[in-house]
Amino acid sequence: QVALSESGGGLVPAGDSLRLSCAVSSGTSSTHAWGCFRQAPGQERDFVAAINWNGGATAYADSVKRRFTISIDNAKKTGYLIMNSLKPEDTAVYYCAVIRATSHQYYTRVPDYTYWGQGTQVTVSS
Secondary structure, eight states: OOOEEEEOOEEEETTOOEEEEEEEOTTOOOOEEEEEEEEOTTSOOEEEEEEOTTSSOEEEOTTTTTTEEEEEETTTTEEEEEEOSOOGGGOEEEEEEEEEOOSSOOOOSGGGOSEEOOOEEEEEEO
């Protein structure tokens, strides 16, 4: 069983930055592909960013391109989402997710992922 622990959310004014962290439990030695999704109240869980197991390939939703950056540190078993130039429409609960993987592939759909974090609230004020 893999557990994910998220941190880094908060309340910030528009234009500010946040860094979300997602740590995989130390009980696993597997490598993983990572994803980040967000869910606003009354909305579906939407894709934000994804990265393959070694960080060599990434993908972003159009709404966050050039503002958000996803990265991983496999030595620390931690993924990161740096969010710059935040907008009020970025307000949501952000979830990280992983799937055991060793290929170049990243995954952008909710059903692709096996393990999910508990979510962290990001609120951007106007």
